[in-house]
Amino acid sequence: MTPHGGHLSLVKPISVDARRYRAVTRSNISRTRHWSKIPPRLQEALQVVSTVLPFRTNEYVMEKLIDWDRLPEDPIYQLTFLQPGMLRTDDYNHMAHLVKSGGSRAQLKQAADTIRLRLNPHPAGQMTLNVPRLNGHPVPGLQHKYRETVLLFPSQGQTCHAYCSFCFRWAQFVGIGDIKFQTQETTPLVGYLQQHTEVSDVLVTGGDPLVMRTEALRRYLTPLLSPTLAHIQNIRLGTKSVAYWPYRYVTDPDADALLRLFEEVVNSGRHLAVMAHYNHPRELQTKVAQEAIRRIRSTGAVVRTQSPIIRHVNDDPDVWAELWRTCVKLGVVPYYMFVERDTGPHGYFELPLVRAWEIFRRAYQQVSGLARSVRGPVMSASPGKVMIDGVSEVGGEQVLSLQFLQARDPSWVRRPFFARYNSEACWLTELQPAFGDRFFFERARQPSVRGDLVSVRLRR
Ligand SMILES: *Cc1c(COP(=O)(O)O)cnc(C)c1O
Numbered sequence: 001m002t003p004h005g006g007h008l009s010l011v012k013p014i015s016v017d018a019r020r021y022r023a024v025t026r027s028n029i030s031r032t033r034h035w036s037k038i039p040p041r042l043q044e045a046l047q048v049v050s051t052v053l054p055f056r057t058n059e060y061v062m063e064k065l066i067d068w069d070r071l072p073e074d075p076i077y078q079l080t081f082l083q084p085g086m087l088r089t090d091d092y093n094h095m096a097h098l099v100k101s102g103g104s105r106a107q108l109k110q111a112a113d114t115i116r117l118r119l120n121p122h123p124a125g126q127m128t129l130n131v132p133r134l135n136g137h138p139v140p141g142l143q144h145k146y147r148e149t150v151l152l153f154p155s156q157g158q159t160c161h162a163y164c165s166f167c168f169r170w171a172q173f174v175g176i177g178d179i180k181f182q183t184q185e186t187t188p189l190v191g192y193l194q195q196h197t198e199v200s201d202v203l204v205t206g207g208d209p210l211v212m213r214t215e216a217l218r219r220y221l222t223p224l225l226s227p228t229l230a231h232i233q234n235i236r237l238g239t240k241s242v243a244y245w246p247y248r249y250v251t252d253p254d255a256d257a258l259l260r261l262f263e264e265v266v267n268s269g270r271h272l273a274v275m276a277h278y279n280h281p282r283e284l285q286t287k288v289a290q291e292a293i294r295r296i297r298s299t300g301a302v303v304r305t306q307s308p309i310i311r312h313v314n315d316d317p318d319v320w321a322e323l324w325r326t327c328v329k330l331g332v333v334p335y336y337m338f339v340e341r342d343t344g345p346h347g348y349f350e351l352p353l354v355r356a357w358e359i360f361r362r363a364y365q366q367v368s369g370l371a372r373s374v375r376g377p378v379m380s381a382s383p384g385k386v387m388i389d390g391v392s393e394v395g396g397e398q399v400l401s402l403q404f405l406q407a408r409d410p411s412w413v414r415r416p417f418f419a420r421y422n423s424e425a426c427w428l429t430e431l432q433p434a435f436g437d438r439f440f441f442e443r444a445r446q447p448s449v450r451g452d453l454v455s456v457r458l459r460r
């Protein structure tokens with residue numbers, strides 16, 4: 001292919017081999033050459049747990065990212081392969097029995113669905129609470145929670161090049177999700193945005209929108225560049241492809257076309273941000289991963305990085321410091337460190353908020369100001385994005401200091417509030433107000449059905 005229009009950036013690098021993407025799943029994993037490197041106990045766990053939770057990886061992840069001599073602790077193995085501890089022991093044994101005794105597909109599905117429904121498949125009412133309406137009708141595939149930013153879920157972008165074992169979208173991948181996806185029909189999307197001039201940002205998300213071919217992505221992006229949508233200033237693409245399939249930007253057949261699409265967005269005078277999901281510095285160490293970043297940046301797009309803190313994968317300050325340092329060096333701007341949501345096998349991955357804050361702080365202390373653009377740890381909770389500022393003492397009492405970075409009600413943002421110190425709490429709903437009987441953004445607190453939690457009633 002000839003490089004077009006004198007863009008040096010689009011010259012194919014010679015050092016990176018082209019690869020064809022092929023998903024590795026429950027049904028073909030045992031035919032890969034890596035299968036024999038997995039100890040029998042872990043092979044069994046994979047077969048059993050993947051009846052309940054989604055499993056998908058690919059040859060790039062297996063060949064270039066996983067260190068097979070370090071199973072099961074290897075962080076990238078933990079990130080994409082399902083582990084024995086992800087199901088409750090009784091659930092695991094039940095499914096293992098069904099698998100070994102050759103249970104029918106229907107039997108497996110019924111048993112799996114029973115377990116799935118107990119794993120809080122739809123956390124924080126994300127999908128039902130924030131669907132916007134146009135002329136009285138819901139606009140499928142959109143979420144509008146924060147005044148200036150609309151999320152867009154294209155229908156063809158609802159899978160990923162590999163699945164993260166902690167992913168809060170797991171329910172969607174096993175077919176019990178509740179998102180109504182955007183069809184290829186973008187008229188309602190454009191109609192909605194035309195009526196909402198307060199929106200400056202559209203965040204295209206998934207799954208992973210970069211599993212879409214360039215032409216499919218173009219059908220969503222081009223309408224956003226229309227002069228009637230001049231208020232849409234920033235377009236973000238949330239993606240893990242830079243880590244799981246960097247060939248998307250380098251050697252895939254439509255990689256150059258993708259970069260040209262990025263240039264078109266930038267040339268329209270808008271900011272294009274690739275919100276790159278990196279969990280571990282190893283994902284940035286391969287040649288092709290670095291080449292992907294270089295090529296994206298050469299279009300004028302900005303790459304930012306955000307990802308959750310997860311036990312077994314990146315619960316170590318040195319790992320985060322290295323991640324952020326590597327990012328800054330490659331021109332990737334650190335953005336958020338998230339707290340993993342309370343869904344799926346979160347018992348396996350979660351960390352107490354206090355521990356997450358300690359790791360954040362010890363990582364932050366190690367890096368220069370250029371990496372301190374990162375904020376966290378942040379919970380993307382029902383009332384908004386809540387950042388844990390840290391442990392402090394007020395009037396002789398130990399407290400957790402928190403604040404909203406984003407909120408349903410913009411007036412809540414950056415107003416410090418305090419929770420009683422709790423070394424075990426892993427989510428906002430497990431915290432109690434330090435002073436008074438409710439947090440300022442709650443109308444009332446009531447015991448929830450689970451008894452151990454309190455449900456948060458929003459003022460609006
Ligand atoms: C995180 C998030 C956004 C974007 O928030 P920023 O702080 O602007 O990055 C928008 N909508 C929803 C629902 C979100 O969770």
Ligand code: SF4
Pocket residue numbers: 159160162163164167168169206207208239240277
């Ligand atoms: S890439 Fe993103 S959406 Fe896909 S499985 Fe991982 S966290 Fe979930």
